[in-house]
Amino acid sequence: EYSDKVFDHFTNPRNVGEIADASGVGEVGNAKCGDIMKIYLKISDDGIIEDVKFKTFGCGAAIATSSMATEMVKGKSIEEALKLTNQAVAEALDGLPPVKMHCSVLAEEALRSAIADYYRKQ
Amino acid sequence: EYSDKVFDHFTNPRNVGEIADASGVGEVGNAKCGDIMKIYLKISDDGIIEDVKFKTFGCGAAIATSSMATEMVKGKSIEEALKLTNQAVAEALDGLPPVKMHCSVLAEEALRSAIADYYRKQ
Ligand code: FES
Numbered sequence: 320e321y322s323d324k325v326f327d328h329f330t331n332p333r334n335v336g337e338i339a340d341a342s343g344v345g346e347v348g349n350a351k352c353g354d355i356m357k358i359y360l361k362i363s364d365d366g367i368i369e370d371v372k373f374k375t376f377g378c379g380a381a382i383a384t385s386s387m388a389t390e391m392v393k394g395k396s397i398e399e400a401l402k403l404t405n406q407a408v409a410e411a412l413d414g415l416p417p418v419k420m421h422c423s424v425l426a427e428e429a430l431r432s433a434i435a436d437y438y439r440k441q
Numbered sequence: 442e443y444s445d446k447v448f449d450h451f452t453n454p455r456n457v458g459e460i461a462d463a464s465g466v467g468e469v470g471n472a473k474c475g476d477i478m479k480i481y482l483k484i485s486d487d488g489i490i491e492d493v494k495f496k497t498f499g500c501g502a503a504i505a506t507s508s509m510a511t512e513m514v515k516g517k518s519i520e521e522a523l524k525l526t527n528q529a530v531a532e533a534l535d536g537l538p539p540v541k542m543h544c545s546v547l548a549e550e551a552l553r554s555a556i557a558d559y560y561r562k563q
Binding site for chain 1: 451
C-alpha cells in the first residue's frame with residue numbers, strides 16, 4: 320500500500336540528525352499517536368535554509384515525509400519553506416494511505432515551529 | 442519520556458529482517474495508527490523457536506517492543522511464547538508512555554498470528 324518513494328525515504332532517510340548550532344529548533348508531538356518530531360534549521364544571514372536535520376520516534380510514514388520535506392526546503396528561502404504543506408510532501412512521495420496522512424503533519428508543524436523559533440531569536 | 446532500554450532497542454533493534462524458509466509467518470495491522478508488523482518464526486521439530494525476525498513500518502515504540510519481544514521468545518517453546526504479553530514486554534523495557542502502549546500490541550499479535558500459521562501448516 321506504500322509507494323516506492325515512501326519505501327525509499329523510509330529505508331534510506333535523508334537529513335537525519337541534529338545541528339549543534341542551529342538557527343532554529345522546532346519540536347512537536349502528534350496528538351493522534353503520541354509520536355514526537357524535532358527539526359533543526361541552519362539559516363543564512365539572507366534567510367536561506369542552508370541545512371536542515373530531523374529526529375523522530377515516529378513511524379515509517381513520519382520518517383519518509385520528514386525526509387522528503389527536509390529535501391524540499393533545503394536551499395530555499397524561509398518564505399518558500401513556510402508555503403510547504405503536508406499535502407505537497409505526500410504528493411512528492413506519490414501519495415500516502417489516508418490512515419497515515421496524520422503522520423505527515425509532524426514534519427510540517429515541526430518545520431514551522433523551527434522557523435518561529437528562528438524569528439524569536441532574531 | 443522514554444527509558445534507556447526503549448532507546449537502546451529503537452536505535453539498535455535486534456532480529457530485524459525476514460526468514461526465507463519460515464515455519465510460520467504472522468502479519469497484523471494496528472487499527473489505531475494504521476501501522477503494520479510482520480513476524481517470521483523458525484521452529485524446530487520439538488517445538489522450540491530457533492529463530493525469529495520482524496519487519497515493521499511502525500514507530501519507535503513498535504520497533505523497541507518487537508526487538509525485545511523477539512529476544513524474549515528466542516530459544517523458548519511455543520507454549521512459553523504464547524504466554525508472552527505486551528505488558529510483560531513493556532515491563533522488560535522499563536515501561537512505555539501510556540499513549541504508546543497500543544504500539545506494543547503489534548508484536549504480541551503478530552507473534553501469535555505466526556504461531557497460528559505454523560500450526561495451520563502442520
Ligand atoms: S504509532 Fe503506530 S506502531 Fe506506534
